């Protein structure tokens with residue numbers, strides 16, 4: 001093993017909690033800090049974060065004494081080699097990034113008059129933030145370097161992504177900071193990309209913007225495929241086989257959601273605006289994404305005729321499989337638009353038991369959600385949705401209409417679906433398929 005460091009980590013949200021567990025697993029002594037109710041929830045096993053493998057790994061590092069929880073930042077930072085900050089940095093309605101939570105953490109350290117020699121910002125922050133934070137610490141008499149170390153983990157595969165990342169980005173000013181950061185990550189096999197802090201801050205935004213742009217590109221092309229009877233899966237497979245492009249993040253569907261892509265795109269647009277740059281690729285990326293749900297609704301309406309009083313079964317509530325996170329989920333947009341059209345929604349998600357919104361009934365099985373529905377819409381690619389008893393599910397519905405918003409169902413299942421009388425299967429970016437009875441109806 002390498003050098004064991006004493007790390008205090010502030011913020012136990014998705015990124016903070018996963019980082020705390022993984023750094024503890026690497027052999028460091030980690031104290032994770034958050035507000036009292038959050039820590040109490042964590043200790044009572046009522047974490048808001050649902051992530052595969054997280055619970056047992058958390059229990060393991062706690063049992064080994066490598067990770068403990070605290071509520072006082074000042075007390076936990078007193079003996080630490082470095083302090084990592086992984087608190088939320090949401091985008092305000094005016095497009096600026098809210099750094100209030102980071103400032104609060106630093107304010108407590110400034111008041112106490114002590115601070116570890118290295119503060120590592122893990123939260124996504126606008127370019128120039130680390131320079132500013134370091135200057136304000138210095139003005140308070142604290143000689144601390146503020147480094148930037150972005151996190152690229154995806155929800156649903158967070159532990160894997162953290163321990164086997166494509167790269168580690170270290171934005172720092174001095175070689176001492178670089179050395180400490182390298183020690184922190186010792187044991188993880190990944191290329192380490194060291195650069196100045198401003199570049200590192202931009203790497204995070206540019207990466208998310210580029211991924212969102214890939215998705216919007218695939219979605220845009222899927223509209224072309226629908227218009228000309230081509231298959232978006234073949235098109236994107238053919239495109240992605242070019243190593244300069246790469247095969248990932250080219251799946252068309254209902255659009256991207258989640259707390260990162262939209263937020264970071266908006267923040268980067270604001271960053272551009274502040275220097276008079278419009279960043280039109282980002283504007284187009286967001287615009288294409290915003291059209292996805294209206295397009296799904298338009299498909300439904302064209303198949304139904306009048307949408308008023310129709311019942312829609314939705315499979316998948318969270319913004320993607322393997323997470324219970326509903327923030328910025330396309331489902332919420334769908335729900336609002338269904339409400340406007342008078343469409344009733346019954347939804348099911350394997351790990352979401354309820355949604356804040358009123359206009360939806362969350363059911364405890366896909367079959368109860370499909371009862372008397374006029375269509376079923378697959379919103380997320382949970383593998384178990386592909387393994388449902390689809391002929392039975394269709395039999396429970398008022399109208400056997402399947403909209404596959406993620407092109408999830410395999411051909412074998414689609415054949416079973418269109419073997420049902422009157423059934424119609426509507427994928428994204430490729431021709432729809434229907435039962436012979438429907439084909440006869442529409443010559």
Ligand code: UDX
Nearest residue numbers: 151152153154155249250251255256257258260319320
């Ligand atoms: C993303 C980035 O991937 C990660 O690097 C960053 O740290 C945080 O933001 P996350 O939001 O957890 O991670 O999920 P991700 O797997 O990237 O998916 C985001 C959204 O894009 C989901 O709604 C997903 O369904 C959608 N998506 C993804 C597509 O619509 N098509 C694709 O091909 C890939």
